[in-house]
Amino acid sequence: MSPGFLRAVAGQGAAAAVQLLVTLGFLSSLVKTQVTGVLDDCLCDIDSIDNFNTYKIFPKIKKLQERDYFRYYKVNLKRPCPFWAEDGHCSIKDCHVEPCPESKIPVGIKAGRSNKYSQAANNTKELDDCEQANKLGAINSTLSNESKEAFIDWARYDDSQDHFCELDDERSPAAQYVDLLLNPERYTGYKGSSAWRVWNSIYEENCFKPRSVYRPLNPLAPSRGEDNGESFYTWLEGLCLEKRVFYKLISGLHASINLHLCANYLLEETWGKPSWGPNIKEFKRRFDTVETKGEGPRRLKNLYFLYLIELRALSKVAPYFERSIVDLYTGNLEDDADTKTLLLSIFQDTKSFPMHFDEKSMFAGDKKGAKSLKEEFRLHFKNISRIMDCVGCDKCRLWGKLQTQGLGTALKILFSEKEIQKLPENSPSKGFQLTRQEIVALLNAFGRLSTSIRELQNFKALLQHRRCHGV
Numbered sequence: 001m002s003p004g005f006l007r008a009v010a011g012q013g014a015a016a017a018v019q020l021l022v023t024l025g026f027l028s029s030l031v032k033t034q035v036t037g038v039l040d041d042c043l044c045d046i047d048s049i050d051n052f053n054t055y056k057i058f059p060k061i062k063k064l065q066e067r068d069y070f071r072y073y074k075v076n077l078k079r080p081c082p083f084w085a086e087d088g089h090c091s092i093k094d095c096h097v098e099p100c101p102e103s104k105i106p107v108g109i110k111a112g113r114s115n116k117y118s119q120a121a122n123n124t125k126e127l128d129d130c131e132q133a134n135k136l137g138a139i140n141s142t143l144s145n146e147s148k149e150a151f152i153d154w155a156r157y158d159d160s161q162d163h164f165c166e167l168d169d170e171r172s173p174a175a176q177y178v179d180l181l182l183n184p185e186r187y188t189g190y191k192g193s194s195a196w197r198v199w200n201s202i203y204e205e206n207c208f209k210p211r212s213v214y215r216p217l218n219p220l221a222p223s224r225g226e227d228n229g230e231s232f233y234t235w236l237e238g239l240c241l242e243k244r245v246f247y248k249l250i251s252g253l254h255a256s257i258n259l260h261l262c263a264n265y266l267l268e269e270t271w272g273k274p275s276w277g278p279n280i281k282e283f284k285r286r287f288d289t290v291e292t293k294g295e296g297p298r299r300l301k302n303l304y305f306l307y308l309i310e311l312r313a314l315s316k317v318a319p320y321f322e323r324s325i326v327d328l329y330t331g332n333l334e335d336d337a338d339t340k341t342l343l344l345s346i347f348q349d350t351k352s353f354p355m356h357f358d359e360k361s362m363f364a365g366d367k368k369g370a371k372s373l374k375e376e377f378r379l380h381f382k383n384i385s386r387i388m389d390c391v392g393c394d395k396c397r398l399w400g401k402l403q404t405q406g407l408g409t410a411l412k413i414l415f416s417e418k419e420i421q422k423l424p425e426n427s428p429s430k431g432f433q434l435t436r437q438e439i440v441a442l443l444n445a446f447g448r449l450s451t452s453i454r455e456l457q458n459f460k461a462l463l464q465h466r467r468c469h470g471v
Contacts, residue, residue: 035300035456041244042308044355049304053453056349057311060342061447066181067339068106069328073440076168076175077397081390083201094188094266094274095393099176108331109436110177164378165385165408168401170437178398180444185257186264186276190393196220198390199254206380206387207250208243210235217247219254219286219299233298242362242373245309246380252306253403255299256452258286260399263455280466283459300456306407307449308357311350313410314446316417318347320434323425328439343443359414374415381408399448406445409438 038045064070077097080086102110168175196218203209203217213235236244265279287296320326321343328339363370363377385404391397413420419432434442 035297035304039301039305039308041241041248042305042355042357044304044308044357046301046304048355049307050453050457052353053307053450054457056352057346058450058454060346060349061443061450064339064342064346065444065447067342068330068332068335069109069339070440070443071179071181072100072105072109072177073180073398073402073444074168074170074175074177074437075398075401076172077394078174079168079389082386083390084197086390086392090188090190090194090393090396092189092393094186095190095395097178097183097394097398100179100182102177104179105177106330106332108329108336111331163408164381164411165405166382166389167405167435167437170435180402183395183398184264185260185395185399185448187261187266187279187282188393188395189266190391190396194392195396198387201387201390202250202384206384207247208239208380210238219295232295240373242377245362246377248302248305249309249407250384251299252302252304253407255287255303256306256449257399257403258299259283259303259452259455259459260448262286263458278455278459278462280459280462284463303449303452303456305357307446307453309359309414310407310410310442310446310449311353312356312359313413313442314347315350315353315356317413317420317434317442318344318351320420320423320432321347323423325426325428363415378411381411402441403445403448405438405441406443406448409434409442410445412438413442 036046199220200216200218207217209217215232236247239247262283263278264276265282267275267277267279269275284291286292287300289296292299321340326340328336328343330336330339363374365373385401385408388397388400388404391400416432419429422431423429
């Protein structure tokens with residue numbers, strides 16, 4: 001029991017202390033009915049993750065997300081869906097994303113190239129950059145926006161071979177800066193056939209579902225058939241580790257997004273002023289053991305698994321940011337130094353976690369087969385990142401793209417260990433590198449997972465309170 005807890009008890013008197021202990025004991029039993037124990041495919045227990053996230057990660061990652069370098073994200077929300085004719089964008093006002101005026105963007109962010117971090121690098125124009133800029137400038141007056149997009153995509157093709165995501169080009173005419181703090185992820189009312197089709201395409205076409213399994217994997221599917229509940233997932237046991245991991249990552253991402261929507265739900269709107277907060281009924285519908293026939297806790301366990309994967313990636317990429325050449329440049333040198341100090345502190349915490357997922361167990365078979373499986377894994381995930389352009393709600397699309405790109409960046413890091421070990425200290429890397437877009441997505445995506453686990457604790461406390469008071 002923590003010293004802080006004991007001090008709190010001492011200050012409240014004996015009767016209050018007894019009541020608090022009874023309450024916590026009841027909460028502990030309630031937590032175990034929801035999700036507890038050791039995660040599959042790794043040697044880590046959920047209680048350890050909860051404590052680590054609550055006391056070490058969450059307070060710091062929340063502060064980091066408020067820093068200028070990490071709050072502004074450049075994204076193209078106008079890319080057409082590449083897979084089917086769009087149903088039209090959501091007209092609900094809460095689906096709207098308010099872009100950030102250029103005048104509000106820190107000068108160091110909007111002036112720098114996507115893979116430049118330091119002041120010196122932002123002031124340096126390499127020869128090949130100049131040549132490319134001249135070529136683009138020469139054609140800008142005669143090409144349509146669509147042609148410019150195509151040219152940029154072609155020019156960047158060779159640089160995308162290690163990417164797990166379809167990246168938005170920050171030079172695209174349609175790309176805009178968004179202040180993530182002013183456009184929070186929450187329930188917008190976007191649902192129905194459009195949302196169902198997006199998740200159905202992700203689960204049914206990209207999650208390595210065996211042909212022998214007929215029931216939809218999508219939790220949003222209107223009909224789940226007779227084969228429901230926890231017993232349905234025996235098919236996962238027949239998959240190789242890599243394909244099981246893939247499914248768990250997508251399921252965990254879906255669970256995290258659902259938790260955000262449940263925690264920031266439109267409860268009422270009075271005189272045009274919305275009131276947002278946790279919706280317990282919605283949480284139970286998506287995660288309660290009884291209402292989901294045992295599937296809810298599995299979904300939440302997949303959230304924890306995803307957290308471990310991204311936590312591992314942060315611990316592995318720390319050397320990249322520890323170099324003096326990387327200073328997260330925005331133009332405000334004092335703030336930039338504080339931001340990097342905070343980021344390095346988070347990396348130190350990630351390294352201290354004792355039960356990391358071991359990614360070396362993946363793609364460890366014969367070289368030819370492992371290489372083929374890894375490429376299949378990468379392309380399936382890249383396909384999912386493209387499906388995010390089919391989301392009809394702009395705010396859902398924004399956060400879907402960011403969190404998908406964050407996870408894709410984490411996967412890129414995990415499978416680039418040798419390249420990261422060879423990084424030069426005082427010069428740009430010719431091998432492994434991250435764009436600012438990837439950095440912002442990586443840390444914000446992990447921040448969303450950290451928040452999800454924190455919100456899960458809040459829901460457990462709310463449910464316990466209701467039961468104690470017979471609500």
